[in-house]
Amino acid sequence: MLDIQLFLLDLIEKLEVLPSLKLIQSNTDGILVKIKRDDFDLFDDLVYEWEQRTRLHMSFDFYKKIYQKDVNNYLIVDMDGEHKSKGAYVKKLDHLDYDLPIVNKAVVNYLVKGTPVEETINQSDKLIEFQKITKISGKFDYALYGKKKRHERVFRLFASTSGKELKKVKGDSIQKIGYTPDICKIVNTDVTNEKTPDWLDRSWYIELAQKRVKDFLG
Numbered sequence: 001m002l003d004i005q006l007f008l009l010d011l012i013e014k015l016e017v018l019p020s021l022k023l024i025q026s027n028t029d030g031i032l033v034k035i036k037r038d039d040f041d042l043f044d045d046l047v048y049e050w051e052q053r054t055r056l057h058m059s060f061d062f063y064k065k066i067y068q069k070d071v072n073n074y075l076i077v078d079m080d081g082e083h084k085s086k087g088a089y090v091k092k093l094d095h096l097d098y099d100l101p102i103v104n105k106a107v108v109n110y111l112v113k114g115t116p117v118e119e120t121i122n123q124s125d126k127l128i129e130f131q132k133i134t135k136i137s138g139k140f141d142y143a144l145y146g147k148k149k150r151h152e153r154v155f156r157l158f159a160s161t162s163g164k165e166l167k168k169v170k171g172d173s174i175q176k177i178g179y180t181p182d183i184c185k186i187v188n189t190d191v192t193n194e195k196t197p198d199w200l201d202r203s204w205y206i207e208l209a210q211k212r213v214k215d216f217l218g
Contacts, residue, residue, distance in 0.1 A: 004028055004056075005028060007050075007054050007056060008026055008028075008030070008031060010050070010054075011031070011046075011047070011050045011058075012026065012031060014046050014049075014050060015033070015043065015046055015047075017042075017046075018035055018039045018042060018043060018046075019039070020034075020035050020036040020038075020039050021033055021034070021035050021039070021043070022034040022035070024066060024068060025068065025071055025074070027071075030058065032066070032076075034066070061078070062078065062079055063076045063077060063078050063079070064077055064078070064079055065077035065111070065112075067111050067216040067217070068216070069087065069089065069215045069216050070087075072086065072087055073086065073087025073088065073089055073090070073215075073216075074086055074087060074090075075090045075108065075111050075112070075216070077111075077112055081112070083108070083111075083112050085108065089103075089104065089107055089212045089215070089216075090104060090107055090108050090111070091104070092104075098128070098131065098133070099131070099132060099133045100130075100131070100132055100205070100208070101128075101129045101131075102120070102121055102124055102129040102130050102205055103121075103205055103208050103209045103212065105120055105124075105129070106120040106121050106205070106206075106209040107209055107212050107213055107216075110209075110213050111213070111216065117206055117209035117210055117213065118206050120209075121202050121205050121206050121209065122202060124196070125195050125196050126194075126195070126196065127158070127187075127191045127194040127195060127196050127197070127200070128191050128192055128194065130158055130159070130196065130200060130202075130205060131156050131157070131158060131187075131191065132156070132157040132158070132159075132179070132180060132181070132184075133154065133155070133156060133157075134154070134155045134157055134166065134177055134180055135153060135154050135155075136152075136153050136154075136155075136168050136177075137153075138153075139170065140168040140169060140170045140175075141169050141170055141171070142168075142169055143155065143166055143167065143168055143169070144166070144167045144168070144169050144174060145164050145165075145166050145167075145186060146164030146165070149169075150166075150186075152188065154188075155186050155188065156186065156187050156188050156191070157180055157181065157184045157185070157186060158181075158184060158185050158187060158200060159181035159183070159184055159200065159201040159202075159203075159204035159205060160181070160183050160184050160185040160199050160200065160201050161183070161199050161200075161201045162183070162199055163183045163184050163185045163199075164183065164184070165180075165181075165182050165183060165184065166180060166184060166186065181201065181204045183201065185199065
């Protein structure tokens, strides 16, 4: 593993002669770079020389868009418009981590297709896509919804135009729960087939999606 990393560092050093080269990411699988089309032939020659010297093989994949929040959160779009992604903001969710799926969908649609986040969020009528799953760890005594004690450990929250704030309590300390709306409703029943109600505050999801888009765009 260390040898491969050293070889890749060697390749990066050789590629630095290309004035248009920008290193975006490097790991044990390879490197992700941006260059101008005019520099590709020289880039190809340098990689070929490196392959001959190290007896390693480098294959090329081509992308037209790359958005990266950090090394663990990125989205790339290939020449056919297909994309792959990594990270909590843009990954595909399954039934075990179906948390704020409408926000992920809105961010991906914006980055890949240029669809405004408001359009994606306002068009959805499935309540489950707006759920925020919050867990209260055993370090806390209980949750507080408004002035009412709640002893559940898992809550399904929805930003609401009317409701209360859910907080967590430990001793005399009352703390806000991160990444949750200030006004929310708790719906811990099955909402798989439920439609979005009038009290749903879509603006909270729009603001969150816009913030996450900015995290990628810088």
